[in-house]
Amino acid sequence: MIRWCSYCQSFMGEKEPLDVFEISHGVCIKCQKTVLKNQHHAKIKEENFLKTKDFFQEILSMSHLKVHDDKDELIKKGLDLGIDPISLIYGILQPLMYRMGNLVKNNQVSLMEEYLYTSTIQKMINRIEFDYDIEENGKEILLTNVEGNVHLIACRILRIALAQRGYSSKLIFPALSSDKLVHYLKEHPAKVLCISIATEDQQPALLESLQRIKELDEEIRPLVAIGGRGLRYSRAKFLRLADFIQDREETGAFFDFIDEFFNVKAA
Numbered sequence: 009m010i011r012w013c014s015y016c017q018s019f020m021g022e023k024e025p026l027d028v029f030e031i032s033h034g035v036c037i038k039c040q041k042t043v044l045k046n047q048h049h050a051k052i053k054e055e056n057f058l059k060t061k062d063f064f065q066e067i068l069s070m071s072h073l074k075v076h077d078d079k080d081e082l083i084k085k086g087l088d089l090g091i092d093p094i095s096l097i098y099g100i101l102q103p104l105m106y107r108m109g110n111l112v113k114n115n116q117v118s119l120m121e122e123y124l125y126t127s128t129i130q131k132m133i134n135r136i137e138f139d140y141d142i143e144e145n146g147k148e149i150l151l152t153n154v155e156g157n158v159h160l161i162a163c164r165i166l167r168i169a170l171a172q173r174g175y176s177s178k179l180i181f182p183a184l185s186s187d188k189l190v191h192y193l194k195e196h197p198a199k200v201l202c203i204s205i206a207t208e209d210q211q212p213a214l215l216e217s218l219q220r221i222k223e224l225d226e227e228i229r230p231l232v233a234i235g236g237r238g239l240r241y242s243r244a245k246f247l248r249l250a251d252f253i254q255d256r257e258e259t260g261a262f263f264d265f266i267d268e269f270f271n272v273k274a275a
């Protein structure tokens with residue numbers, strides 16, 4: 009289920025059952041504080057919720073080819089509904105990708121169709137990314153995949169969401185081996201390193217990289233955040249090796265972690 013704030017039209021996270029792609033009627037912490045008791049807003053909430061639900065269903069019911077034809081129209085429609093681009097990516101495009109993965113798994117669509125669909129989503133992300141000031145050489149935050157992971161969309165989305173919050177980040181793709189990653193960090197120290205893992209069989213490579221990073225001298229050792237689908241049901245294994253582990257139910261927790269780190273550093 010997708011946790012959605014019907015007041016400000018923003019994505020809040022997911023909740024069990026994770027593979028049910030429906031929008032739940034919610035209210036984010038910020039809106040709880042500001043508008044909850046106001047009757048006028050209560051009405052807006054109902055309207056927003058129904059419109060967003062329709063929009064979501066419309067996209068879900070499209071075949072991938074139709075999404076391809078209508079992608080510009082879809083972005084515009086989302087923005088017209090007051091859905092900010094980041095929530096559009098997190099709350100609408102991301103569940104679409106998850107759903108596509110399930111269809112492939114159940115042999116309902118071919119891998120070729122998935123490629124086509126992914127490239128359409130990447131184009132939608134290109135369009136959205138264009139509006140953000142992504143600093144190519146920013147190195148406060150380094151984003152990368154674990155060795156062997158070729159899924160790129162997660163890191164791209166994180167980079168846009170970080171840029172929206174004023175952070176510069178650098179994306180390294182394709183992923184480096186643990187040796188090369190450690191070498192890179194020695195040459196180009198980063199404050200925070202984010203590593204994405206997409207499949208469970210990438211866990212040994214992640215453990216190896218995390219172990220190597222832990223052994224770095226304190227002055228150059230970055231704070232490490234990890235996330236991605238490959239962590240599902242395995243968080244405990246990584247607790248001692250990472251400073252932050254993504255929680256699918258609270259997308260905002262990652263940004264709180266980043267804010268807290270940089271505010272503490274600035275103080």
Ligand code: B12
Binds near residue numbers: 098106122156207253
């Ligand atoms: C698109 C896709 C592909 C594309 C990738 C293209 C590209 N350029 O990115 C291609 C076709 C290449 C591909 C290949 C494969 N894929 Co694939 N793929 C997907 C699919 C459909 C979508 C992935 C995606 O982009 N999701 C959208 C992003 C935004 O979501 P996300 O990755 O979860 O990331 C979000 C969060 O998890 C989080 N996050 C992620 N990383 C991090 C890191 C940090 C630090 C933080 C804080 C947060 C965070 O933030 C992101 C934004 O919210 C998924 C389906 C699915 N259910 O996820 C399968 C899926 C991930 N793939 C899968 C598999 C098995 C494969 C292949 C092995 C298939 C094959 N037999 O060849 C290969 C493996 C390639 C490899 N070595 O990595 C499986 C993994 C199963 C598992 N549990 O191990 C999935 C789940 C499909 C399935 N149901 O079977 N894939």
